[in-house]
Amino acid sequence: MNSAEKDLSLSELDQQTEVAVLQARVAELELLLKEKVVTESTTRNADKVWQRESDEKIRFALEASGIGTWEWNILNDEVKWSRNTASVLGLLPGTFRGTYDGLLEIIHPVDREKVQQAIQAAIDELGYFEVEFRVVRPDDSVRWFAGKGKVINQETGQAARLLGVIYDIHDLKHAMESLGFLVEASHTLTASLDYHITLQQLATLAVPKLADWCMVFVQESPGELRQLSVTHADPARIDWALNFQRDYPYDEKRGRELQKEVLRVLHTGEPQYLPEMTDEYFVSIAVDEIHLRFMREMGPRSKIAVPLIARNRTLGVISFITSFESGRNYGPSDLEMVQELARQAGQAVDNAWLYRQAQEAIESQRELDHLKDQFLSIASHELRTPLTTIKGYSQILQRDMARRAAANADQPGANNAREIRILSNMVNQVDRMETLVSEMLDVSRIQSGQFVLKRSPGIDLEEVIRRIVEQQQDAAADHHLSFQPATEKFIGTWDEGRLEQVLNNLINNALKYSATGSPVDIGFYPAGDNEVVVWVRDNGIGIGPEHQTHIFDRFYRARTPMNVNVDGLGLGLFISYETITRHGGRMWLESELGKGSVFYFSLPLEGGTEVAS
Numbered sequence: 001m002n003s004a005e006k007d008l009s010l011s012e013l014d015q016q017t018e019v020a021v022l023q024a025r026v027a028e029l030e031l032l033l034k035e036k037v038v039t040e041s042t043t044r045n046a047d048k049v050w051q052r053e054s055d056e057k058i059r060f061a062l063e064a065s066g067i068g069t070w071e072w073n074i075l076n077d078e079v080k081w082s083r084n085t086a087s088v089l090g091l092l093p094g095t096f097r098g099t100y101d102g103l104l105e106i107i108h109p110v111d112r113e114k115v116q117q118a119i120q121a122a123i124d125e126l127g128y129f130e131v132e133f134r135v136v137r138p139d140d141s142v143r144w145f146a147g148k149g150k151v152i153n154q155e156t157g158q159a160a161r162l163l164g165v166i167y168d169i170h171d172l173k174h175a176m177e178s179l180g181f182l183v184e185a186s187h188t189l190t191a192s193l194d195y196h197i198t199l200q201q202l203a204t205l206a207v208p209k210l211a212d213w214c215m216v217f218v219q220e221s222p223g224e225l226r227q228l229s230v231t232h233a234d235p236a237r238i239d240w241a242l243n244f245q246r247d248y249p250y251d252e253k254r255g256r257e258l259q260k261e262v263l264r265v266l267h268t269g270e271p272q273y274l275p276e277m278t279d280e281y282f283v284s285i286a287v288d289e290i291h292l293r294f295m296r297e298m299g300p301r302s303k304i305a306v307p308l309i310a311r312n313r314t315l316g317v318i319s320f321i322t323s324f325e326s327g328r329n330y331g332p333s334d335l336e337m338v339q340e341l342a343r344q345a346g347q348a349v350d351n352a353w354l355y356r357q358a359q360e361a362i363e364s365q366r367e368l369d370h371l372k373d374q375f376l377s378i379a380s381h382e383l384r385t386p387l388t389t390i391k392g393y394s395q396i397l398q399r400d401m402a403r404r405a406a407a408n409a410d411q412p413g414a415n416n417a418r419e420i421r422i423l424s425n426m427v428n429q430v431d432r433m434e435t436l437v438s439e440m441l442d443v444s445r446i447q448s449g450q451f452v453l454k455r456s457p458g459i460d461l462e463e464v465i466r467r468i469v470e471q472q473q474d475a476a477a478d479h480h481l482s483f484q485p486a487t488e489k490f491i492g493t494w495d496e497g498r499l500e501q502v503l504n505n506l507i508n509n510a511l512k513y514s515a516t517g518s519p520v521d522i523g524f525y526p527a528g529d530n531e532v533v534v535w536v537r538d539n540g541i542g543i544g545p546e547h548q549t550h551i552f553d554r555f556y557r558a559r560t561p562m563n564v565n566v567d568g569l570g571l572g573l574f575i576s577y578e579t580i581t582r583h584g585g586r587m588w589l590e591s592e593l594g595k596g597s598v599f600y601f602s603l604p605l606e607g608g609t610e611v612a613s
């Protein structure tokens with residue numbers, strides 16, 4: 001091999017090496033490129049996966065919370081919604097036209113304009129909208145939804161897209177309505193005292209808020225129901241129902257058959273709850289063809305009938321029915337609400353009854369009082385004259401007897417002791433009668449406004465009390481009366497005779513309502529500068545708290561086993577109270593059953609309060 005050959009072969013070798021190196025470099029670059037492509041596509045895929053997952057999560061969250069989303073491309077009038085929106089709205093999949101008009105078509109005709117206006121306002125200026133609307137579902141049921149949305153503008157400021165969400169607010173809205181209805185109903189229920197009117201008003205309130213039809217049945221006699229009213233928002237429909245009933249070939253058996261469901265509610269006291277009424281159901285309960293036709297024409301969807309119970313008596317039954325007009329179906333919350341309503345209605349009727357009974361009792365008490373007053377006035381006037389005469393004659397006889405007994409004192413057995421005793425008893429009894437008659441007279445004077453005080457100035461209270469205590473002590477030898485005089489003088493312008501009467505009444509009662517021999521204390525003390533308080537205390541039977549508030553009432557007697565045999569009219573304290581309050585004073589008591597009582601009265605001192613009598 002020559003040197004040229006050698007050079008060539010060397011350069012060839014170099015070239016070959018260079019090619020090999022380049023090839024290796026290309027391979028390396030290709031590998032790198034390949035790797036890069038792989039890495040890039042892997043990253044893109046991961047992004048996509050992440051994006052997809054995140055969309056999925058959002059979709060899941062939206063679906064789980066019952067929120068449907070939709071988007072309106074305003075420029076080409078294309079509406080797209082998420083795959084759950086149809087089911088949120090309760091529509092059949094694939095029925096939506098995918099345009100704005102198609103969206104509006106889904107909305108209840110009554111709410112359509114409102115929704116349109118809200119969206120338009122958002123497009124025009126606000127950017128956002130929020131609106132509530134109803135949707136009529138393929139089964140004709142109606143549900144409430146809320147829609148919220150946001151307008152996306154182009155750079156030119158022109159509205160390009162509208163993003164919206166839709167969610168079901170039916171139950172919430174319903175709960176709010178129910179609450180509002182119950183509040184309104186509670187006002188209505190207290191408005192009248194006639195329970196027929198109350199129930200009628202309730203039915204009027206319920207339609208159409210709660211029901212399309214409301215029927216009220218009242219139990220006139222046990223087991224017999226009368227339909228009190230049929231209510232519907234449209235008077236023509238009421239006429240239609242009433243005409244049907246009028247023209248129905250009615251006999252008692254058929255009538256019972258027609259009412260059998262209401263009667264069951266009446267008898268069991270349990271509500272009837274039919275969330276979904278189907279044609280098969282109508283067929284199963286129809287009494288005859290006419291009845292079936294009536295039900296089909298009425299088109300009820302759902303029904304709740306509840307008994308109306310007051311004072312453990314079922315007054316009747318109220319039926320709430322929804323029909324095709326509202327497209328509503330009752331749910332468990334409606335049942336609860338209607339039962340609450342029936343409970344309130346029962347309570348209202350109960351109150352009305354109690355009120356009426358109380359009114360009647362007051363009325364008859366008034367009549368009774370009037371008759372008593374009349375009787376008191378007549379009897380006391382009529383009794384007074386003969387009593388005075390009897391008393392006068394008895395006293396004459398008593399004196400005669402005493403004189404004769406003195407004259408015949410030396411003749412044994414001629415002292416007429418027995419006759420004198422009898423006469424003395426007679427005089428005592430006549431005195432008692434006189435007291436009762438004068439009490440009756442006083443009451444009739446008070447009632448007719450003729451009870452007038454005869455006040456005199458300069459009356460010394462201590463003197464009056466001492467006199468009465470002494471008289472009472474003389475008459476009640478088996479009791480000990482103690483009077484605790486005061487160091488001061490209490491002088492007033494009082495009716496002395498009436499004061500004596502009050503003191504006599506309080507001391508008599510203290511003696512009458514306490515055991516023989518038990519002490520009775522009387523005293524008085526100043527109260528402030530212008531008043532004096534007198535008190536009478538006994539250790540007798542006492543007065544229970546339930547009687548204390550009535551004790552100064554006319555004819556009131558605190559009946560207890562301990563005083564059943566004690567005579568009295570229940571007038572003394574009433575007259576005393578009148579006397580003291582007309583003097584400008586007060587009267588009160590402290591008492592404990594079985595322990596005793598203290599009666600107090602106050603009197604204004606000279607220059608004190610004057611009260612017109």
Ligand code: ADP
Pocket residue numbers: 505509510513538540541542543551556557558559563567568569570571572573574597
């Ligand atoms: P009367 O004693 O004639 O029934 P009053 O008007 O004087 O009528 O008294 C009304 C009622 O008050 C009495 O029937 C009695 O039940 C009760 N009462 C009055 N004073 C006393 C007393 N000191 N202790 C217990 N009960 C009394």
